[in-house]
Amino acid sequence: MATQKPILHILVLLFFIIFPLTRSIKHFKFPAVFNFGDSNSDTGNLIAAGIESIDPPYGQIHFEKPSGRYCDGRLIIDFLLDAMDLPFLNAYLESIGVPNFRKGCNFAAAGSTIRPATPTSVSPFSFGVQVNQFLRFKARALELLAKGKRLEKFLPAEDFFAKGLYMFDIGQNDLAGAFYSKTFDQIVASIPFILTEFETGIQKLYDQGARNFWVHNTGPLGCLTQNVVKFGTDASKLDELGCVSGHNQAAKLLNLQLHALCKKLQGQYADSNFTYVDLYTIKSNLIGNYSRYGFEQPIMACCGYGGPPFNYDTRISCGQTKVLNGTTVIAKACNDSTEYVNWDGIHYTEAANQYVSSQILTGKFSDPPFADKMPFLLNPKF
DSSP states (O other), rough: OOOOHHHHHHHHHHHHHHHHSSSSSHHHHHHEEEEETTTTOOSSHHHHSOOOOOTTTTTTTSSSSOSSSSSSSOOOHHHOOOOOTTOOOBBBTTOOOOOTTEEEOOOOTTTTOOOOOOHHHHSSSHHHHHHHHHHHHHHHHHHHTTTTTTTTTTOOOOOTHSSEEEEEEOOOHHHHTTTTSOOOHHHHHHHHHHHHHHHHHHHHHHTTTTOOEEOOOOOOOOGHHHHHHHHHHHHGGTTTTTTTTTHHHHHHHHHHHHHHHHHHHHHTTTTTTTEEHHHHHHHHHHHHGGGGGSSSSEEESSSSSSOOOTTTBBBOOOTOEEEEEEEEEOOOSSSSSEEEEEEESSSOOOHHHHHHHHHTSSSTTTTOOOOTTTSSOOOOOO
């Protein structure tokens, strides 16, 4: 069953959503959204591919059942689509139930990286593969639309591809996965190669007519429960928030170069719009000031096993039942996930995603900022 949000959550979120609306707003709406990314915005691709499965309590809020999302409810992208008065994006690989792609398509898949996948990768759907999936999707959609009007209500109109918004939230796994086998210096040295791969994908999309680009940077990886448990056993490696310093420093360096790339691409493609969104600052502020926003646990996972201080055990994932040390145990969810920033050790709760979304929509954390000229007509349903 969906749980009720505490009054404090509602008041805080209403402030951050309503306040920007007192300023002048440029009404602008996108006819469709095409999204590329990892588990932060995957609405069901990895599950639809049969690579993994997720069980309750995933999806317990809002959907009241697993929805293909690695969360207890909605993701940041769901809240942003709501604000644009667009439906949730269907996963590209979801073929059951006659999915509707009229308003866009989601190519994001959990575990995906920007750089090409390897045989040991969680997901084979790296950024380059996702871009190629889009190329196939567009070509096939236009081919079917040319045959008649029967499928118009299911597929984007031809001009939607040029007028649509292209969203990106990927790169986290390139860094996080590397820490298991590489030194900090090696990881930092790999960042230009990661971003070269990203630029190549952007160029392909531009050549296909994409003009509106919305790029999320990488959040504070060192504050994810999984990384604190694995890499934070030495207190000297933690910062003042209790997060792993090296992971966060690598994220900052990636973001610095990603920001510069977005500036470069804006200059290179003068007829396009590039919006760089600073999720790192938003999420760091949430973790550093969690109680101010109605949360009680900034790092401990809601759904996991082991109890405080982290409630995370690498041997058993959220929702699983396993025999550990001769005893059958279950990785259960906490009583109230709205009190937690972290859901399962890796991903945020719906409550945290809702807060992050409200901050994105202020426009203050974007370059160029859009607080005084919203790129879309806000119609928040949350």
